Amino acid sequence: MEQHVFAPWLNPDEKPLIQFKGVTKRFGDFTAIDNQTLDIYAKEFFALLGPSGCGKTTMMRILAGFEQPTEGQILIGGKDMRAIPPNERPVNMMFQSYALFPHLTVWENIAFGLKREGIPKDQLNARVEEMLRLTRLAKFAKRKPHQISGGQRQRVALARSLAKAPKLLLLDEPLGALDKKLRQETQFELMDIQEKTGTTFVIVTHDQEEAMTVASRVAVMDEGRIIQVATPADIYEAPSSVYVADFIGDVNIIQGTALKAGDGYDIAWAEGRAPLHSKREGDGFSPTNGASVALAIRPEKVSISAEQPSGVTNAVKGRIIDIAYLGNLSTYHVELEGGQMIKAQTANTRRLSRRSYTWEDEVWVSWTDTAAVLLEG
Amino acid sequence: MRKFALIALPYTWLVLLFFVPFLIVLKISLSDLALARPPYAPQLDLSAGWQGIKDFFGGLDFENFIWLTTDDLYWKAYLSSLKIAVISTLLTLMVGYPMAYGMAKAPEEWRPAMMMLVILPFSTSFLIRVYSWMGILSTEGYLNQFLLGLGLISEPLMILNTPVAVYIGIVYTYLPFMILPIYAALDKLDGSLLEAAEDLGCSRFTAFWLVTFPLSRSGMIAGCFLVFIPALGEFVIPSLLGGSETLMIGKVLYEEFFNNRDWPVASAVAVVLLLILIIPIVLFQRNQQKEREAGQ
Ligand SMILES: Nc1ncnc2c1ncn2[C@@H]1O[C@H](COP(=O)(O)OP(=O)(O)OP(=O)(O)O)[C@@H](O)[C@H]1O
Numbered sequence: 229m230e231q232h233v234f235a236p237w238l239n240p241d242e243k244p245l246i247q248f249k250g251v252t253k254r255f256g257d258f259t260a261i262d263n264q265t266l267d268i269y270a271k272e273f274f275a276l277l278g279p280s281g282c283g284k285t286t287m288m289r290i291l292a293g294f295e296q297p298t299e300g301q302i303l304i305g306g307k308d309m310r311a312i313p314p315n316e317r318p319v320n321m322m323f324q325s326y327a328l329f330p331h332l333t334v335w336e337n338i339a340f341g342l343k344r345e346g347i348p349k350d351q352l353n354a355r356v357e358e359m360l361r362l363t364r365l366a367k368f369a370k371r372k373p374h375q376i377s378g379g380q381r382q383r384v385a386l387a388r389s390l391a392k393a394p395k396l397l398l399l400d401e402p403l404g405a406l407d408k409k410l411r412q413e414t415q416f417e418l419m420d421i422q423e424k425t426g427t428t429f430v431i432v433t434h435d436q437e438e439a440m441t442v443a444s445r446v447a448v449m450d451e452g453r454i455i456q457v458a459t460p461a462d463i464y465e466a467p468s469s470v471y472v473a474d475f476i477g478d479v480n481i482i483q484g485t486a487l488k489a490g491d492g493y494d495i496a497w498a499e500g501r502a503p504l505h506s507k508r509e510g511d512g513f514s515p516t517n518g519a520s521v522a523l524a525i526r527p528e529k530v531s532i533s534a535e536q537p538s539g540v541t542n543a544v545k546g547r548i549i550d551i552a553y554l555g556n557l558s559t560y561h562v563e564l565e566g567g568q569m570i571k572a573q574t575a576n577t578r579r580l581s582r583r584s585y586t587w588e589d590e591v592w593v594s595w596t597d598t599a600a601v602l603l604e605g
Numbered sequence: 606m607r608k609f610a611l612i613a614l615p616y617t618w619l620v621l622l623f624f625v626p627f628l629i630v631l632k633i634s635l636s637d638l639a640l641a642r643p644p645y646a647p648q649l650d651l652s653a654g655w656q657g658i659k660d661f662f663g664g665l666d667f668e669n670f671i672w673l674t675t676d677d678l679y680w681k682a683y684l685s686s687l688k689i690a691v692i693s694t695l696l697t698l699m700v701g702y703p704m705a706y707g708m709a710k711a712p713e714e715w716r717p718a719m720m721m722l723v724i725l726p727f728s729t730s731f732l733i734r735v736y737s738w739m740g741i742l743s744t745e746g747y748l749n750q751f752l753l754g755l756g757l758i759s760e761p762l763m764i765l766n767t768p769v770a771v772y773i774g775i776v777y778t779y780l781p782f783m784i785l786p787i788y789a790a791l792d793k794l795d796g797s798l799l800e801a802a803e804d805l806g807c808s809r810f811t812a813f814w815l816v817t818f819p820l821s822r823s824g825m826i827a828g829c830f831l832v833f834i835p836a837l838g839e840f841v842i843p844s845l846l847g848g849s850e851t852l853m854i855g856k857v858l859y860e861e862f863f864n865n866r867d868w869p870v871a872s873a874v875a876v877v878l879l880l881i882l883i884i885p886i887v888l889f890q891r892n893q894q895k896e897r898e899a900g901q
């Protein structure tokens with residue numbers, strides 16, 4: 229395990245590499261980025277996550293210098309970027325559309341940025357070869373972009389942005405077109421590059437697993453706003469809103485009203501049923517008595533059993549509606565009395581036929597008082 | 606079968622309107638001048654049967670083509686036409702490229718209007734437009750009056766009836782053929798390529814030079830051929846604006862045909878011109894083909 233925990237955002241003395249200060253971007257009267265303030269630190273692997281059209285690419289384009297913020301300020305390394313054109317920023321970007329030069333070969337595409345620096349020819353050759361090897365494109369070096377596959381094009385775009393070894397690399401969905409195996413390998417390559425060169429990465433991805441694997445911190449966006457910025461573990465375990473909980477991974481949401489009880493809250497969730505108890509609130513959320521709340525529980529934290537379990541805070545009876553078999557895991561869709569659906573996930577340690585419960589069976593679902601997070605509902 | 610019907614149409618067109626007339630011209634070029642109607646011999650006389658056909662083919666020869674090589678008027682005219690066509694094509698490119706670039710960079714809502722302006726001159730007669738250039742370029746014309754009025758020159762410039770007037774005429778007339786294909790190429794250009802170039806360290810100018818320019822090459826080539834091919838055989842412009850000094854093959858052809866009424870030699874001139882043009886036409890086709898492949 230790592231000895232020293234990498235968390236510069238916790239250190240008040242640390243100067244951020246990138247600062248968004250009250251940045252707003254409007255296209256006509258459409259607000260793509262809405263007054264956002266965000267710090268990203270050197271050597272971070274920062275992931276932007278969010279639904280299509282939420283403004284991820286726009287954030288990147290502002291950083292790279294292709295869009296000027298309508299309001300607010302961008303600083304890189306403490307320097308105001310307003311008057312700095314893209315070619316003078318210490319930033320390289322990999323475009324979502326790849327933007328490969330169609331009249332140049334793969335080799336020339338990768339060499340393009342290096343040639344602008346005027347580095348000696350043998351160094352240039354060595355660097356391009358290294359990039360070709362890294363992205364496994366050596367065989368295609370002499371081809372034009374229209375003569376290679378979509379995934380190969382994506383790797384050319386990646387190699388081209390990596391070639392100059394910039395201080396800050398912006399990757400807009402860099403691995404989306406790769407198959408799972410190559411994607412994982414490239415993820416590790418990226419992390420490796422980052423470790424070796426100390427480059428700061430900002431990466432846009434639609435793949436939560438990818439964000440979880442590579443990112444030091446994740447920002448979840450929605451409609452031009454950053455909803456939560458946290459480490460992958462915190463985003464998953466301690467989401468700050470139902471939106472984030474729902475966006476990252478699978479979650480059960482139970483609506484109800486909160487009542488302070490002991491060291492936590494009792495949540496009244498259905499007429500005539502015992503209240504649920506939870507000891508964990510979302511970041512900065514302390515509901516008043518009678519406030520409407522949402523209880524978020526991950527399916528893998530819900531246990532399922534044929535008999536009523538003893539010694540568990542929350543146990544509710546229901547009926548199995550559906551079982552989704554995922555190989556190593558199974559997800560049970562259980563309908564509680566009153567209609568609420570709950571998903572429970574268990575590891576498939578036993579063969580399916582040996583289970584003590586199946587479709588239409590009455591079962592009990594249960595979870596502890598720290599398994600669920602209490603969120604504003 | 607349907608595919609056959611589809612390609613039959615253009616081929617019929619081509620055979621009727623290109624190949625048949627060409628065969629007629631080729632036949633006349635192999636004939637001899639005759640004081641008759643039409644003014645050449647032999648004529649195919651089918652009523653004489655087999656003997657008629659034999660006489661007909663026996664009467665054809667390459668005399669007129671040999672004649673073209675003996676009088677230096679012809680090859681000088683060909684060379685001079687080539688020179689004028691090449692220079693005016695390059696001039697058209699130099700004028701047309703910035704205009705096409707400006708159009709492609711203009712705000713979206715202006716472009717239809719600009720496109721209209723480029724093709725608007727076609728709505729008046731070509732002949733009238735060339736005549737009006739005579740009014741502009743002559744010694745008492747608007748241009749000289751304007752320059753004299755400004756005091757830039759003290760003597761009127763001799764432009765009309767010189768090659769310069771021919772260049773001006775060709776550039777003016779064929780400019781739209783240059784602008785449109787270049788504009789089409791520039792319009793297709795993906796703006797993110799320029800962003801990528803800038804991102805990788807290019808200034809605006811180097812980005813233009815390394816990305817925009819090479820990617821508009823096929824448009825430039827297409828435009829150059831579209832100007833070069835008709836300019837080579839151009840007749841109206843040199844005869845109206847070029848005066849007697851400007852030697853162009855189109856003019857020679859006209860004189861052989863109408864002044865000397867020597868149809869066979871005129872046809873031979875035309876056949877050679879066509880052979881010369883086949884080279885650039887084939888190259889042009891190849892350029893279009895290559896672009897289509899790259900576009901896929
Ligand atoms: N040049 C522009 N003019 C007008 N609207 C724009 C422009 N660029 C982006 N937008 C709008 O801004 C919003 C954010 O766009 P952006 O490209 O940042 O989305 P994204 O988060 O990258 O989406 P995706 O995941 O689909 O790539 C979208 O609604 C988009 O339509």
Ligand SMILES: [Mg+2]
Nearest residue numbers: 284285324400
């Ligand atoms: Mg995007």
